[in-house]
Amino acid sequence: MRRTLATAAAGALAAAVALAPQASAATVQTSGSGWKLTSQIGVYAASPSTTYTITFETAAMKTRYAPYYTEALKQINAAGLHITVGGVEPVDINKCGPKNHIQVTERYRPVGTPGWSKGVPCPYQPKGLGVGGLVIYDSEYWDGSWPITQVHLKNTIPHEILHALGLDHPNTDLDKDGVIEPHECVATSYGNKPIMCSPNGGYSTSNAGKLVGYDVNGVKALIANARAQGIS
Numbered sequence: 001m002r003r004t005l006a007t008a009a010a011g012a013l014a015a016a017v018a019l020a021p022q023a024s025a026a027t028v029q030t031s032g033s034g035w036k037l038t039s040q041i042g043v044y045a046a047s048p049s050t051t052y053t054i055t056f057e058t059a060a061m062k063t064r065y066a067p068y069y070t071e072a073l074k075q076i077n078a079a080g081l082h083i084t085v086g087g088v089e090p091v092d093i094n095k096c097g098p099k100n101h102i103q104v105t106e107r108y109r110p111v112g113t114p115g116w117s118k119g120v121p122c123p124y125q126p127k128g129l130g131v132g133g134l135v136i137y138d139s140e141y142w143d144g145s146w147p148i149t150q151v152h153l154k155n156t157i158p159h160e161i162l163h164a165l166g167l168d169h170p171n172t173d174l175d176k177d178g179v180i181e182p183h184e185c186v187a188t189s190y191g192n193k194p195i196m197c198s199p200n201g202g203y204s205t206s207n208a209g210k211l212v213g214y215d216v217n218g219v220k221a222l223i224a225n226a227r228a229q230g231i232s
């Protein structure tokens with residue numbers, strides 16, 4: 001029995017090394033309770049001395065989306081990551097943008113699924129250190145073709161920004177039925193799931209749009225992973 005356990009532990013360690021090949025397995029963490037990082041596409045760290053700037057393809061998009069970031073950005077900055085709302089610039093959705101920019105645009109069904117938006121970090125960075133990314137919101141939210149509640153809208157908009165920073169969906173097989181299901185995420189004693197829960201999560205109260213504690217821990221993990229690799 002004891003041997004079996006030891007073998008299982010060794011296997012888990014090997015998996016951790018495979019996920020973060022350039023990092024110290026002892027100190028880089030890519031998931032925890034209610035948070036997960038995008039290590040499978042090579043982004044799992046963020047430098048606290050970097051400023052990430054959110055830019056927009058058009059002025060109308062800035063007007064539309066920027067107000068939804070206010071509360072989340074306060075929390076992300078309080079957690080130690082610097083992120084700010086910038087201006088307008090061209091966006092090529094097939095390429096990484098300027099370094100440390102999170103570029104925001106809008107398309108009709110950007111991932112093909114009605115009602116789904118997309119948020120991705122610029123992938124495969126040295127030491128997993130994020131350099132910004134791309135967010136493409138589904139234009140259906142605004143023309144009535146995809147009915148979305150205000151709560152879901154308020155949570156979805158910052159959710160995609162957090163993807164671009166390096167946070168993944170923390171869904172996990174809580175009921176042990178062998179399937180990681182939609183909405184299968186840890187919750188607080190008040191029933192609040194991470195804003196990063198797929199397909200949607202976060203507060204359903206007037207706090208909608210704010211990160212839940214789990215998400216803040218994910219942001220802190222991005223910074224801790226940079227420091228663990230000697231990046232200040």
Ligand SMILES: [Ca+2]
Nearest residue numbers: 173175177179
């Ligand atoms: Ca399950």
Ligand SMILES: [Zn+2]
Nearest residue numbers: 159163169198
């Ligand atoms: Zn998502």
